Amino acid sequence: MVVTGSHQAGCGASWRCGHRRLVRDEMPKLIPPEVIEKTLKGIAIPSRPQVLVQLHKELAKEDPDPRVIARLISGDVGLSAAVLKTVNSPFFGLSRRMSSVEQAVSLLGMRSATQIVTGLLLRTAIAGKAGSMERFWDSAEKVAGIASHIALTIPQGPRDEAYCFGLFHDIGIAILMQKFPDYRQTLAMAEQIIDRPITAVEEERHATDHATLGYLVAKGWFLPEVICDGILYHHDPSVFDDREVTSSQALTLIAINALAEHFHDEYLHLRHNSNWQRMGDRALDQLGLREDEYCDLREDLTKMAG
Template sequence: MPELSQEKVEEILKGIKIPPQPQILVDLQMEQAMPDPDINHIAKLISRDVGLAGTVLKVVNSPYYGLANKITSVHQTVNILGMNSVINIVNGISIKSALSDDSIKALTRFWDSAMDVAMVSITIAKQIEYPQSDHAYALGLFHNVGIPMLMAKFEHYMGYMLGGYSSINERVIDFENQQIDCNHAVVGYYTAKSWHLPEVLCDIIAQHHSAQNVFGQGQAE
């Protein structure tokens, strides 16, 4: 869970614009929540957006997914990977689209890095035979999603980030808290929650700069 109080978080989020889920994701999650979801309907929903469908196919046909044969349709994608996997992929694609701004070079580099992390995460998940490699993809794109939103709110935020990452005595989120009373892990957590990512991914985003705390709790138990 985030390290700031709920009251403080609510105060912080008042000044930050969390992008709304696109309608396609709302529709997909409504179908996903049905007692007997219709995968054909899910495939049709995605296929209506030609750009989204093309990006989904590009992702699943990348070498990182390691599929034996090329997938040529969204319907085939849903049948092979499963409904939950495809919706997680759409989540990752959509958040990148919602927060991208080609006129800001730092954001372009940010998303290039996030995509690299997503693809490496898939590769590792496949190598260790993790059954939900789509979680790895979504996490790769979402784990630092609070950064572009804080960039939009605070003019000198990138300087704070650089200061945090160059510090040898404190975590970057501690440095952020000192400078702006907020940090990208907390903002990322609440963004992931509002986009209805799986709870485990939301928790990882909240704690991704607190690995020592997480493993320390496990050892204590």
């Protein structure tokens, strides 16, 4: 059974339940050099900003200092304002409003704060022409916020990784939009095809795909392995059927993000989401969501968005 937008009218299906414990097992991925060369042909991966290099350098220390992390973030007025806007979003689920970067770092933790910063910096690095990417980034932020909220409802839910994944998972799309003038036509075409993922359409039209490209960008920006893996497979429903392909935590991130995009597209914006039709049943099984939990989530998120 694939769960689609028909549940907007009611939730009458009987679903399997039972939350899976998140496993922090990571498996190295080997992409053949020829695939990397083809994926990156004529495409430049943006380099990491110096502030991010410094943040990772501090985190790599045996005893990293949260004051240094906060000071590095606060050194950029625009970045610090964006961080506070992000963590104070209703979707992020904090119990109180943060008024300073120091408070945010203290409450979220250094690594979580750095993941948020990474997503914000990548947006700046792949900004595109003024206004041309605003809709893309606005959707990415909303999906990331919804994913973070969903993660809060799951035992040991990876809230911070889910937020970072939501921001990053389609970063390849942002790059391909700037590379190929007709790429928006590719997106429109892929949305109408239910039985094939967007990555297959991209391969046919552009000899590359945004999932592999996003994976390479995430690796280049030193994102956690579990996020990199999730990006690589986030349009591949079969990954849920073969548990040897990637880690349980990566599967959970893929499932959370698929559900977040489903809510964002079909309930908040009333538009079709073909990816959910392909992997919705597997995503719900991975998360172990019962019918009533799904409906509660939908109601909560609709109120937040309203």
